[in-house]
Each structure stands twice: as C-alpha cells, then as structure tokens.
Amino acid sequence: MTHTLYRKRYIITGQVQGVGFRPFVYRIALDNKVTGTVSNTSDGVFIEVQGDEATLAGFAFDLVDKLPPLAEVTSKTEEELSVVDGEKEFTILASEGKEGNRVLISADVATCADCLRDMSDPENRRYEYPFTNCTNCGPRYTITRSIPYDRAKTSMSCFPLCPDCKTEYEDPLDRRFHAQPNACDVCGPYVWLSEPDGVELCRGTEAIVQTAQRLADGKIAAVKGLGGFHLVCMATGSQGQQAIETLRTRKNRWGKPLAVMVKDIETARAIADISTDEEALVLSKERPIVLCKQRSDAPLAASLNPGTQYVGIMLPYTPLHHVLFKYYAQKTSQLPVLVMTSGNMSSEPIALGNREALKRLHSLADIFLLHNRDILVRVDDSVVRVQQDTGKPQFFRRARGFAPRPVFMADTAPSVLGVGPELKNTLCFTRDNEAFVSQHIGDMQNLEVYSFYEEIAEFLPQILEVSVEAVVHDLHPDYMTTRFAREYGKEHDIPVLGLQHHAAHIFSVLAENKFTGTALGLALDGTGYGEDGMIWGGELLQVDNVSLEHNRLGRLAHIPLPGGETAIHEPWRIAQGILWKLGITASDKQWTWLDEFSQQSEFLPQLLVRNINTPLTSSCGRLFDAVSAMLGLCHTVTYEGEAAILLEDAQDLSITDAYDCPLVESDDVLQLDTVQLFLQCYQDWERGEAVGAISRKFHLGLVQGCAALAEYAASTTGIDTIALSGGVLQSFTIGTELPKALAAKGLNVIQHIQLPPNDGCISLGQAAYGRQWLLNNS
16 A cells, blocks of 8 residues: 655754754654654754654654653744655754754753663763763753854863764664763763872772762862862761861851752751752752751751751762762761852852862862863852742752753844843843843952853853844943943944843843733842932832833832941941931940940941931842841841841741831832831830841831832732842742732732842843843834
C-alpha cells in the first residue's frame, strides 16, 4: 500500500540549545519513522520532517509532549515544504550561525541524578570526576562566549575530546550527545590545591581530599566554583564558630548572615524547619540559596547568622561540591554543613579567575582549590525565600540558575538598555518581546564593581546580537550608571532618557505581570532621588505605562536625616531626629544610644536647629531603622537592612493590635503620618512595654496605614489595581501582610514574580519605559 508523503518545517525558538534538543528530535524522528534533518541556527532549531500523515502527526505530538527536562519553547512555527525524493534517514546537521539570533541562553544547571550515579560508581570512568556533566546538567551561561552554543564557542574549546568522550559526543542516542562541556579525567579540566602564594600542593581527587581535611581542621578555603569563587569554612561546633569569626575579621563582614551549603536534603532538614515548597526550591535544578526558619536545636555556630531566625541553605550544585562533601563528611564528626559565601572582599564582585583569586583573596583564605576550566561570566548565587501566603518564590538576588532567563513582555518593541540603579545593580537589554535582566552585579561604589558592570554591558548585547535604540537611567545626576548612560548614548547616537527611581520600580512590576494601562503603585524602600530633588522612599504613585505619565499621589511623612549619609549608617541619629521633630529632646528613661554616642547625640540638635546637612526623606526603610535604633536593637548598621531585620526578628507574633497610622491631607500629596506611628512606639518604650510587642504593633500599624492610603487613592481615582515594589517588601511581615490587607480592601494586587522587589528590578522598569517611549515616538 502506497502512502502519500508530506514534508514540514518547524522553527523552534526558546531555550533549545545546550539542552539536548537535537538528540531529542532525532529520537522521536526514529520512533515515528520519519526522515529529515535537524540543525541549530541563530534563529532557533530548524527541523524538516518527511513522512505520511500518520507518522508526521505522531512526530508533531511527541515534539510537544516529550520535551527534554531543560528545554523551554517560546515559539514554534510550522510550514509545508516540497517532498524531497529519495530521502532515507533522519540526520543531525552541523550548527549554523548568522546575524540576529533568536535563541535563549541557557542558565547553569545543577548536576543531574544520572551524572551523580556515574560519579558514585567505582567502575565508571567518571568516578569522582569533578567536571562530570551531560546535556541535562552542568555549566552553560558561565562558559559561553557566543551563540550558537557549541563547544568551540565555550571555555571548553581548549580541551580536545578523548576517543571515549568523542564517541559519546557524536552519538545522538547518548545523553552526552553534543554536551558541550563533556569531558573526563583523561581529556578534561582538573583541580589542584594551592597555597595562597600559588605553590601547588597536589592535584586531582587528592586535592579535594586534602581540602576536606583542612576544612575539618577549621581552615578557610577559597574554592573555584561555577560562576566564581566561594570562601568556605566549617559552620558547626566551636571550630566553626572560630572559623567564622576569623572569616568575618578577614573579610570585614561583621553582622551579615552567611549562607551555608549542606551535603543533602536530610542535612538541610536537620538545621531548618523546611516546608514542602521550600524543599522543592532547595532541590530545584537552579539550586538557589533558600532562606528557611532555623531549627532551635540546629548545631550551627552562633556567629553564622546573628539577629535572625533564618538561615540561607543551598545544596551542592556542581560535581566538585559533591565530591568535596563526600570527603568532608568522612573527615569531620560534625554535621556536614559548610559556610559557602562569595569569594570577595566586602563590596567587591566575586573573584573569577585563578590569578585574580590568588591576588584578591590571598589574605582571606588559608588554601585555594583551583581548576583550569575558565569561567567566562562571573555569576553569584541566587537568594530566594518562599512567600508564606502564596508558596511562590520571592527573589532577594537573582543570579546563578536564573540569569539570563528573559522576562517576557506584553508586546514587541525596539531594543533598549536600562542601566539600573546605584545599589543592587542589574542592567537590562530588551529584544523584541524579551527583557534580559543581568545577574546581580552589586553596589556601584568602587571601580571593581564598575569593571564587572562594563563586562556585562559589553557581553550581553554581543551574545543577544541586539542594537540598542535608547538608554534609560535614574534621575540621580551623580550615579555612575547615569554617567554610563550618557556616555553610552553619545557613543551610539541614541536617545538618553531619565526615569525617577520609584516610577521605575512600578514600571518593572507592571512589565513582569504584562499589565498594560493605568495602575496605582506603592514603592517602599530606602532611598531614591525624587523629582523634587528630595530623598524619596515611601511613595504612592499613579502610573500609566502606555502614555508614560506618572504622578505622586501620596507619601510617608518626612523625617530628618541628621548628618546626611552618616545617618543611614548610624540610625540612632534618625531616631533622635524624629523625636526632636516631635519636640522631645530628653527622656526620664535614658535613650538607648547615649552610652555609645553621647557626645554626638549632644551635638545633634545643632544640626537640626540650623538645618545643616539634615535632608528630609519620606523613606520607609529609614523609618524601620529609626524604630530599631530607638528600641536599642541596632544603633549602627554593618550591612544594608540590618536594623530592619533585627526589628522584624524581635516581634512578638502573638500580638494582634496595631498602632494607628493616620492619613493627613496636605497641599501637595496625601500623607501617611508615620511620625505619629513612631511616637506611639516611643511612648510604649518609655512606659516599659516589651520590645517584641512594640515591634509587632509597628509592623501591623504600617501595613494598615499603607492599605488605608491605597484604598483612599483607589476611591478618588477609580483605579483598583495596585502594584507593589521596593526593598521593604522583602520583610517577611510586610511582604506577607500588606498584600493581604490590600486585597481585603478590594484591590487587585500585583507583585514581582521573576525579579526581586529591591533595586535589582529597576533596570527592567527603565527598559520597559524606554521601549514604550520608542513606540510612542516612532
């Protein structure tokens, strides 16, 4: 019986390179007995299949139903072709590159179960090999030079495949077919242990064994990982306490909690009360750091995470980590938990290469575990938590495992660059309906971070093959990013646009949710340069992301910052400044900061009376700082957010009462009287009320006040959608209770899904603004 032949072409775009997509297509072609070809191109994966109606239908079904685990299809086009006479088989063609690619860059993926089985089998040639991978796992973004993603365009190009690895690489039915980092200990990278002066001690598995022994002895190791270096030490017992204190002293990082890596999920459960959603996130292929509630009986060193009940946990995500933990567990009597923090000095980017690490980290680490697979793109660990009310993840830092996965926009527009903010910087390039937000870059306050920023600003448009048509920056005239945007615009002869910081926050969350039109936006954070030249930070905005009009409807009450920037680092100044504003200059109960700062405190009223270096701010973050300082929890901050974290941790969760936070109509905008909110905290403190009760009533009072502010604005404008953004939303209490309070008012609440609510989202908001500006002015 003769069957009529047909031929079809499919063009698949998305995350379809470096994920085993072509061998998947090859297998389902064989299963369905069709002929044709499949190839990687800059436009995506091209598939031509030929067969009768039934076999083509079976192939089409499998193409959708049986995708590889790492593949993400964003578009699929189909067209009829002329039949090719005499075609007998299905073949995989060589990759083809050209201008204007439509392929998504795959993020780095944790070691899969199959590769772990290979590594644990003494009869397997990859037994304990620390660079084992396949098409379903391993490095991607961090080793990629350009697209299409082929070995020649990665840092593995300098490692010729041995005969065994080449056979796997060329066999479409092998799971290592075209696994670009494919290697073994015969042909691939290797590790070695080094002294801080660069002298090699040993290499191979012995280097990992010796590293494990040194860690068990309480030493600090610099370990080269996937996107850069970690500083590693014990996290348990008295030795762990001493090692962490040494690390903090060397790194000049005193109070900020340190993340840990644990051997397995059982160990994670031994140190934290992990919910089902948290466990799924810890075990996910992205392997982020997940903030979990620490168990009361966890044997962790007290200096690991002072002042918080939460511990950041991640599982091993590279073969090297797995081998290291295997031997560390053998060398120590302690629970297999290791501090695993960024390999850098405070405020600097994570170290990337061997020579760079030996130069920058030699005073921090006792030993160095190095390897010779180059990291081309530095990427730090992602940090997330699970939202208690939704069970969904909320980002604190979006980097390894997630970057550069795009945010998909509501429509297609020309390419734009959002240069990001000064703190928690990311930058964002758009391409058609995709927004590529970079990995976390950091605080743009030194040349090292700025150099990292320039690396990514050059790398992303090159790998995305985009030509930017506008660049958008923050309004602050002195930000390094603002200067970069002006120079970039001049160099490329494109428009340079400014967008207010908090408007960018709201544009960002609207873009993430593909919202089009007018919405209210509540932006709560620490600092943003306002359109009136003042310091904003607690703003209710009305934003139209089509017309690009936005205006300020409300704000938190102004509070003074005596000493300016110094007050951010010494929040007792803010507390005393608010009390001075309230007419309170002394107390029967001694102010908590007088023992340490009595001389400065005595001088402070002169700054306030004469208005010398005492700017006003509507910042919500600074309000948290002031309450924390007034209650004696944090007078000086050693890391951003410390005062607020300590204040939240002090809450008595059994309290349900809230302080009053009244609305006040003023000449310009509606005002939330947070000064009166602070006064109630102070009055209860004077009366000897427990700190936990005061903290709880403050948090709930602020939530109710913000909800009332939004409700009033909704009633006067007729807008019932409110977008939430800003670093204050990272507070477990505010991030959980505020959305519920707003929803109870009948408002439609939209929040960040794929990006952090902190300033890491700003670049997306800038880019969303710029692309709409281009559409409006085309």
